[in-house]
Amino acid sequence: MTTAPHTAALRVPFRLRALAALPFALAAVTYVALLAVWSDRLPDPLATHFSYGGEADGFTGRAAFTAVGAALLLTLGAGWTVLVRRGALWGAWLTAGLTGTLLVLVVHDNLDAADPADVVSPLSHLAVAAAAGAALALAGHALSRLVPPEEHEGAGPAVHPDAPRLDLGAGELAGWSRATASAPLTALGLLFLAGGAVAVLLGPWPLLLIALAVAVPGLALARIRVSVDRHGLTVRSTLTPRPRVHVPLDDITAADVRPVDALREFGGWGYRVRAHRSGVVLRSGEALVVRRGNGREFAVTVPDARTAAALLNTLVERRGRL
Incomplete structure (x- = not known):
């Protein structure tokens, strides 16, 4: 559902x-x-x-x-x-x-x-x-x-009745974490890193800069850890301290699980920005999608996304009852 x-x-x-x-x-x-x-x-x-x-x-x-x-x-x-x-x-x-x-x-x-x-x-x-x-x-x-913040129109209900949830008691604490990797990003990063080495040998320094600009962030995002807890959703590289994306729980109105197509919907792999949504996309397939308070969506492709969405929805509803 x-x-x-x-x-x-x-x-x-x-x-x-x-x-x-x-x-x-x-x-x-x-x-x-x-x-x-x-x-x-x-x-x-x-x-x-x-x-x-x-x-x-x-x-x-x-x-x-x-x-x-x-x-x-x-x-x-x-x-x-x-x-x-x-x-x-x-x-x-x-x-x-x-x-x-x-x-x-x-x-x-x-x-x-x-x-x-x-x-x-x-x-x-x-x-x-x-x-x-x-x-x-x-x-x-x-x-x-x-500039005043962008205004959001037409938001749907906070958490739909059929959205996944966890059976979590009022006094219970829970967290969820999962690591995942991207073969396309790893291959692309290594390819551009090799291109940078060739540029050093042959001399065209602009090619070296382009190669590093693609290889370094690509390899940094090739393996990530996605975590959900009472503070919200965090996506970070397992190889370097940055990049890191954090969506606070107070900024989340609902979470869902949805299949995504990396090329058709986001135009590729890595950290992607599109109209009204952004995401860390390592592959096509199952993704955790959270709707933020300003109406934008943030997606991250990760296995067992349903458990993460269920925990977030439960925490969002618990926050609303406080």
Whole structure:
């Protein structure tokens, strides 16, 4: 038996969408303006790709680079504007700061270059871009306080009568914990880790960064432990202290068991975010799904999910009687 279907919608304030779009608009305007102001000091084509040592090994026409860079910023901005949530506004500002800074630094590296093949882009530029992204992330986090929380409409009943429950006495305490692993995430992480090793040997440092960005979180989430107790639901990596996801019991209105399709419903494996729901998805199959107070759902694929859902529903009802 499962909980009754319900419909829910989150009303995202216009102010939040505007604040999500703002850093991308500023980055795009700055990028295009600098290209225009420095046009007589820039070669054509520009050096736009660099080896591990910073030497130029790829070139793009000035007009094409202007269009591609602006399109990248505006596309990222559009995506964040549509999907942004109050608690993730910092991510929009981080993305804009990191991407915009890298584009501007590439333009700056080409200034006054007689031959684009002589342009050098030092690896330290990555640290500069990361610092700019972190600074803007802090700004985005601060600005999120200007936005009221998203309002939720159309929530269903807290716990459906047919939802699973445990026969737990009034004074009894109980907990549930289960470890599970993902073969696809392990294979993907190891594959990208091997790709990173190849990148170190061959020299294209951007490939190394991409490989590590995929391999490290992928392997961290390849084996997790899911726990349920009076504090709520916790999902943590068994290999590293982070990532860790905790949904407090006070934020849970109901729990259910549901089959999920990793690719069709979540677009892959790992920590996934979709409209009105998120989850830690290690495989297709049985998942524990909890409905939160704001109407969003959080899912985690784990064996024996029915026991976890039953315990959560019992604890939620017990909390309601206090």
